[in-house]
Amino acid sequence: MRLAEVSPDLEGARLARPVRAGRGELLLGRGERLTSARLMHLERRGVRHVYVDDDFLPALAPDPDLDEATRVLVGRSLRRVMEGAAQGEGPDMGEIAAAASRLVAAVDARPGSLFSLSRLRAADEATAQHGVNVAVFALLAADHYHLPEGERTVLAVGALLHDVGKAFVPVEILRKPGPLTADEWDVMQRHPEMGHRFLVERAGVDARVAAVALAHHERMDGGGYPRGLSEGQIDLSARLAAVADVWDAMASPRWYKPSFPHAYVAAHMRSSPGLDREAVEALLARVALFPTGSFVRLTNGCLAWVVGQDPRHPAHPRLLLLTDGRGEPVAPYVAELAGAATRVEAALPALPRAVRDNARRHLDRIARLLEDVSVDVPPGEEERRPARGDKAPSDGPAASRPASP
Numbered sequence: 499m500r501l502a503e504v505s506p507d508l509e510g511a512r513l514a515r516p517v518r519a520g521r522g523e524l525l526l527g528r529g530e531r532l533t534s535a536r537l538m539h540l541e542r543r544g545v546r547h548v549y550v551d552d553d554f555l556p557a558l559a560p561d562p563d564l565d566e567a568t569r570v571l572v573g574r575s576l577r578r579v580m581e582g583a584a585q586g587e588g589p590d591m592g593e594i595a596a597a598a599s600r601l602v603a604a605v606d607a608r609p610g611s612l613f614s615l616s617r618l619r620a621a622d623e624a625t626a627q628h629g630v631n632v633a634v635f636a637l638l639a640a641d642h643y644h645l646p647e648g649e650r651t652v653l654a655v656g657a658l659l660h661d662v663g664k665a666f667v668p669v670e671i672l673r674k675p676g677p678l679t680a681d682e683w684d685v686m687q688r689h690p691e692m693g694h695r696f697l698v699e700r701a702g703v704d705a706r707v708a709a710v711a712l713a714h715h716e717r718m719d720g721g722g723y724p725r726g727l728s729e730g731q732i733d734l735s736a737r738l739a740a741v742a743d744v745w746d747a748m749a750s751p752r753w754y755k756p757s758f759p760h761a762y763v764a765a766h767m768r769s770s771p772g773l774d775r776e777a778v779e780a781l782l783a784r785v786a787l788f789p790t791g792s793f794v795r796l797t798n799g800c801l802a803w804v805v806g807q808d809p810r811h812p813a814h815p816r817l818l819l820l821t822d823g824r825g826e827p828v829a830p831y832v833a834e835l836a837g838a839a840t841r842v843e844a845a846l847p848a849l850p851r852a853v854r855d856n857a858r859r860h861l862d863r864i865a866r867l868l869e870d871v872s873v874d875v876p877p878g879e880e881e882r883r884p885a886r887g888d889k890a891p892s893d894g895p896a897a898s899r900p901a902s903p
């Protein structure tokens with residue numbers, strides 16, 4: 499199984515995991531063969547990545563993700579709030595609080611793990627799914643601060659609702675494919691205040707929840723909006739939501755842009771003076787910078803397959819080396835990079851044909867090596883380790899494990 503960019507090269511490959519539309523409807527199921535018509539359909543729906551089965555690499559357990567049932571349920575609750583807001587209706591805050599608690603439980607169920615939230619999804623329904631993702635990323639980053647349970651739930655509610663003000667922005671502006679005019683940008687920049695007013699006047703929420711909606715575009719260097727706050731004037735919850743917002747906006751596909759590789763997003767965020775550095779590092783300690791199943795190039799020129807994560811070293815995944823430093827295929831072997839001078843340099847969309855053919859000749863060896871890969875698995879994760887000959891679950895971790903209570 500490998501994580502691959504949607505491109506004509508994938509014609510003939512079989513899907514290793516299903517692809518869903520924004521509301522959870524199945525676009526293509528596991529095992530479906532990708533034809534050129536299906537690939538074009540996926541591109542039109544904004545799906546940029548898929549997991550495909552190859553006959554040259556065995557199945558792997560994917561990185562932790564939000565389970566599909568929780569994603570669909572929380573997304574539905576958030577969409578109801580957004581649609582109601584546009585009609586002038588106040589939200590059912592009991593439903594949103596339950597959704598937020600479910601997200602807290604889902605994150606708590608995988609302590610210390612490195613997450614890769616699914617990119618296998620059409621780009622429609624972007625606002626609701628963005629809210630869900632921002633809440634999960636904010637909670638992951640919040641682990642670093644050891645917040646009490648109540649504050650984490652407040653953070654999850656605030657992060658879920660951070661963009662509720664977009665319900666009041668005309669859809670022609672929200673979905674405009676090109677750059678916004680000055681007037682349109684002015685309207686767009688009012689969404690934090692409109693969201694804040696809605697939450698205070700119509701939802702009667704905790705002031706800390708409304709503050710996240712108001713301040714999630716404020717920046718540490720004073721360059722944000724609407725009030726141009728800086729540093730300590732911005733609540734921790736809003737700083738965490740800002741970091742989660744930027745991560746998801748860059749790492750997820752939108753109808754007007756592809757998703758960027760995690761390592762690229764990480765580098766961008768580390769060099770952004772407007773983001774809280776500590777919050778950025780807190781988030782980057784909990785996401786897989788090179789997701790399991792992807793191909794990478796190392797600084798010494800070797801090509802490798804990411805076969806697992808080491809929670810202590812998000813930038814140093816477990817690797818199966820497939821070539822030497824000149825890119826020549828070799829008998830695959832496992833390498834440990836933590837502590838070494840060599841680093842992962844970049845994610846690759848695909849492997850050269852000669853490398854794939856060589857891996858196919860070594861399938862037995864690869865399966866044996868995967869059995870011995872030492873991944874430091876956080877508590878509760880042991881059952882996710884792939885056994886030799888295991889197939890990927892039909893719907894990733896979601897299908898095999900119900901949501902946490």
Ligand SMILES: [Fe+2]
Pocket residue numbers: 660661689714715
């Ligand atoms: Fe926003």
